[in-house]
Amino acid sequence: MEDVRLQEGLSACMNCGVCTGVCPAAEFYNYDPRQIVTIVQSRDDEAIERLLKSDTIWYCGECMSCRPRCPRGNTPGYVIQALRTLSQKLGFFVESEKGRQQLALKRTIGESILATGYCVHPKLVKPEMHPEQGPVWSWIYDHDTDLFPKFSPNYMKEGAGAVRRISDDSLQELKRIFEVSGGMEFFDNIERHSERKAREMGYESADQSYLNDVYTTNSGDHH
Amino acid sequence: MKRSSWKEYQKEIADDRYYYARSCIRQNFFPGSEAAFLDIMRNDLGKDVLDDPLHTSCTGIGYHSDIVPLETIMTVVARQFALMTAAGYENFTSSCITSFGIYTEILETWHEFPETEARTRENLFKATGREFRIPRNIAHTSDVIFHNREQIAARMVHPLMNVETGAPLKGVEHIGCHYAKIFPKSGIGGSEFPYVLAGMIEAWGGEVVDYPERRHCCGFGFRNYLVQANRGYSVANSQKKFASMAPYRPDFIVCNCPGCAMFLDKWQYTIAEMEGVTYGPNGRGIPVITYEEMAGLVLGYDPWQLGMQMHQVDVEPLLDKMGVKYDPDAKYLGNNGKLIGKPEQAVVNCCSQERTYEVRQ
Numbered sequence: 141m142e143d144v145r146l147q148e149g150l151s152a153c154m155n156c157g158v159c160t161g162v163c164p165a166a167e168f169y170n171y172d173p174r175q176i177v178t179i180v181q182s183r184d185d186e187a188i189e190r191l192l193k194s195d196t197i198w199y200c201g202e203c204m205s206c207r208p209r210c211p212r213g214n215t216p217g218y219v220i221q222a223l224r225t226l227s228q229k230l231g232f233f234v235e236s237e238k239g240r241q242q243l244a245l246k247r248t249i250g251e252s253i254l255a256t257g258y259c260v261h262p263k264l265v266k267p268e269m270h271p272e273q274g275p276v277w278s279w280i281y282d283h284d285t286d287l288f289p290k291f292s293p294n295y296m297k298e299g300a301g302a303v304r305r306i307s308d309d310s311l312q313e314l315k316r317i318f319e320v321s322g323g324m325e326f327f328d329n330i331e332r333h334s335e336r337k338a339r340e341m342g343y344e345s346a347d348q349s350y351l352n353d354v355y356t357t358n359s360g361d362h363h
Numbered sequence: 364m365k366r367s368s369w370k371e372y373q374k375e376i377a378d379d380r381y382y383y384a385r386s387c388i389r390q391n392f393f394p395g396s397e398a399a400f401l402d403i404m405r406n407d408l409g410k411d412v413l414d415d416p417l418h419t420s421c422t423g424i425g426y427h428s429d430i431v432p433l434e435t436i437m438t439v440v441a442r443q444f445a446l447m448t449a450a451g452y453e454n455f456t457s458s459c460i461t462s463f464g465i466y467t468e469i470l471e472t473w474h475e476f477p478e479t480e481a482r483t484r485e486n487l488f489k490a491t492g493r494e495f496r497i498p499r500n501i502a503h504t505s506d507v508i509f510h511n512r513e514q515i516a517a518r519m520v521h522p523l524m525n526v527e528t529g530a531p532l533k534g535v536e537h538i539g540c541h542y543a544k545i546f547p548k549s550g551i552g553g554s555e556f557p558y559v560l561a562g563m564i565e566a567w568g569g570e571v572v573d574y575p576e577r578r579h580c581c582g583f584g585f586r587n588y589l590v591q592a593n594r595g596y597s598v599a600n601s602q603k604k605f606a607s608m609a610p611y612r613p614d615f616i617v618c619n620c621p622g623c624a625m626f627l628d629k630w631q632y633t634i635a636e637m638e639g640v641t642y643g644p645n646g647r648g649i650p651v652i653t654y655e656e657m658a659g660l661v662l663g664y665d666p667w668q669l670g671m672q673m674h675q676v677d678v679e680p681l682l683d684k685m686g687v688k689y690d691p692d693a694k695y696l697g698n699n700g701k702l703i704g705k706p707e708q709a710v711v712n713c714c715s716q717e718r719t720y721e722v723r724q
Contacts, residue, residue, distance in 0.1 A: 143433075144433070144472060144475075144476050144479060145433070147476075148472075148475065164579065164580045164582065164584065164596070164600045165584070165587075165596065167599075167600075167603075168595070168596045168599050168600070169596070198586065199596075200584075201580065201582075201583065201584025201585060201586075201587045201596065201600075202427045202584070202585050203540040203541075203544070203580040203583075203584065204464075204540055204541065204544045204545050205540060205544055205578075205579075205580060207544055207545060208543075208544050208547050208553075208554045208555070221429065221433075224429040225429065225432065225433075228429070238593075241586060241590045241592070241593070242429065242430060244589075244590055245425075245428045245429075245430050245586060245589060245590065246430045248589065249424055249425045249428055249430065249589060250425055250430045250431070253419075253420060253422050253425055253431070257419035257420055258387045258391075258419070258420045259387045259388075259420045259422060259423070259424035259425055260387045260388055260391050260424065261387075261391065262391055265391070269591065272594065272598070272629055272630070272632070272633045273629055273675075274629060274632040274633070274636075274675040274706075274709055275675075275706040275707035275708070275709055276672075276673065276674065276675045276706045276709075277629075277675070278706065278707075279695075279703075279704065279705070279706035279707075280673055283697060283703040283704070286697030286698055286701060286703045287673075287697055287698070287703070288394055289698040290395070290668075290670070290697070290698050291394035291395040291397070291398045291670050292390075292394050292398065294416075298416065299416055300414040300415070300416045301414070301416075302385065302390035302394035302397050302398065303390050303391065303394065304416055306416075306419055307416070307417070310417055310418075310419055311419075313442065313490065313491045313493075314419050314439065314442075316490035316491060317435065317438045317439055317442065317486070317487070317490045317491065318435055319490070320438070320486050320489050320490040321432070321434045321435040321437075321438045321486045321490070322432050322434055322435060323431055323432055323434075323435035326430065326431070326432050326435070327430070330430065354590075355590055355591055355592065356591050356592050357592055358592040358593070358595075
């Protein structure tokens with residue numbers, strides 16, 4: 141792998157386990173970043189391929205709590221980022237329940253970035269999809285045009301301010317950046333492999349029904 | 364000695380002329396906080412801050428959800444720097460902790476692997492025709508408030524003290540993982556001795572709660588919240604923090620990161636609804652505020668002008684302790700004073716739950 145995050149994130153791990161001790165994902169899931177680092181360090185191609193097709197690499201929350209605590213200055217979180225990138229490039233991500241969720245992330249966050257210029261936008265946080273947001277958020281969601289202008293002169297309009305409408309020229313530049321730097325190809329690759337897997341799983345395509353499935357399915361086998 | 368360990372992690376914070384990059388999450392959930400930052404900086408402190416409509420998201424949530432490649436986010440960040448350069452500014456300040464972590468990480472990557480900077484410059488020029496200079500100074504907006512904490516203290520209207528007893532209010536501060544865990548030297552106090560918010564609390568009359576899980580993640584975990592099937596991870600990590608801080612009876616939680624502020628607020632609601640458990644006094648939740656709101660209250664801003672009605676856990680218990688005057692009827696007014704109804708009641712605010720978290724006496 142040529143990923144700079146792998147070069148920066150891993151050298152001569154001594155397997156002390158501090159990363160696992162402080163890891164929020166290790167506490168919640170059947171997950172052990174130390175084991176992942178051991179496998180990558182082993183350069184065992186078969187074991188690495190199994191990892192790339194597994195749920196395991198998708199448990200990390202990328203909080204980077206492992207980074208400042210490692211006595212060797214390694215970052216298992218960077219190793220995870222490099223593995224996830226590779227798993228998607230090779231199309232292996234669709235072989236696990238957690239990996240298949242990348243389609244939901246591309247269709248929500250990814251498409252929001254290109255359409256609005258924001259990762260998150262008030263209308264993306266639909267109360268029915270986010271019951272944990274509670275009644276105050278529902279109230280805000282229903283009355284956004286009455287409420288946001290109290291704090292922003294240009295809510296959903298061009299100009300400066302919170303949740304302004306980002307100009308077409310800026311959005312065009314953002315899209316060009318995605319095209320030139322490989323972001324668009326990465327999105328297309330997620331779609332292509334998800335389409336293949338959806339058909340293999342008996343869906344007509346990677347349609348809304350497949351998307352709902354990957355967004356909500358939890359086998360309960362992760363703990 | 365430990366109390367002064369934060370001093371080993373100092374950084375330069377520019378004093379004026381900032382290019383301001385907004386945060387996706389902060390402007391969505393706490394738009395009043397971003398407005399307050401600009402008001403405080405410009406009107407109370409007389410600083411020059413450019414709120415440039417041309418910048419976009421840094422795409423950081425996409426990057427940490429692993430759908431946006433490293434080369435792409437580097438080029439988006441380079442565009443933000445190009446906009447700053449074109450506007451004639453050299454000091455970059457970011458409202459978002461995820462973005463702040465990304466800016467520091469990318470600058471470090473360019474320094475360590477110069478070929479990545481060259482490729483980014485090429486990509487940016489090809490895509491937009493733009494060029495950029497590296498910022499002279501990068502700070503999170505809380506660094507900037509920390510830098511001005513004594514000037515704010517000098518104009519203080521409501522100290523962080525209980526008006527009835529005169530005792531300092533107890534604040535839990537949460538700096539957010541990406542503020543200093545990626546590069547401890549980029550945060551005041553580093554990741555182990557966080558002082559950016561603690562310094563504000565102390566300068567404004569409050570007391571900082573030092574509790575066991577102070578440095579634990581709020582539980583966002585990017586894909587672990589963004590995908591519905593994974594949200595158990597997120598609420599479980601927040602729950603771990605609440606259980607650890609509750610015995611110290613904090614009067615409020617103040618957050619550096621907009622995501623953390625949102626999660627520590629909303630997960631208290633969820634836990635109260637699901638299990639009837641709350642973590643504050645009198646069977647209520649612990650108010651969660653942003654540092655802009657904290658600074659605004661201290662300076663005498665109206666809480667509804669700060670946007671504190673957008674929090675799920677009611678902030679009134681904190682306002683009452685501080686002696687902040689507010690109009691309860693104005694809380695749910697929309698723009699131009701229009702009444703827009705009220706949110707439904709929630710267990711976390713109505714004290715009607717059967718059991719509360721057992722607070723150690």
